Amino acid sequence: QNRLVDAIGVLSPTIAIRALSMAAANTDFAGHRRFLEQAEAYRYALVQRLNRMEAKNVSYADDIAEDAGADRRKRIAADNWQHMPDFAFVAPSAAALATAALPGIIILGLWLAVATMLLTRVTRRLGARQ
Structure with missing residues (x-):
């Protein structure tokens, strides 16, 4: 399901931003799974x-x-x-969070490149008409 949503992010920048934000904040599925594994190890x-x-x-x-x-x-x-001992969640490093956010960054970069290309094309057409 997560892969499917990530794939749809190619079609929708909103979904790509959501995936990027969740990965950067460690609230994505991988972050949830990391918390559950640490909590289960503590409980055991x-x-x-x-x-x-x-x-x-x-x-x-x-x-x-x-x-x-x-x-x-x-x-x-x-x-x-x-x-x-108290339960203490060990958060991933900033590098790990950045790596997790990389697919979202790439997709948003592609969206930005396409939008810039289209805007440049339209701007040239408008400039040529005047």
């Missing part, structure tokens, strides 16, 4: 860390116990959450 690492904490701090006997105090014994101390 967080779950693994929680699993290790439970394995280290909760005994099997407490884990399977069903007495009145079992839930309290299964809990991990709240201060463990202070040691959890």
Whole structure:
């Protein structure tokens, strides 16, 4: 779908500008995908860390116990959450964003060249008539 929209950008400068803008702002599909991959890696690492904490701090006997105090014994101390790293999205470099925007720049350049050529042609015709 994205390739199809990019191909239609050859026919419409509005679509080319949109693609260029989204690529430069990292809000295109590739940017969205990059965010999802980093978020999933963070989520997976967080779950693994929680699993290790439970394995280290909760005994099997407490884990399977069903007495009145079992839930309290299964809990991990709240201060463990202070040691959890925050999610930090690593944005692509400016060079990577510029490379992603390159197809849109080329298409807009072609549109500008065609418009300039047509404008020059019409201007010469108008100048010749006067």
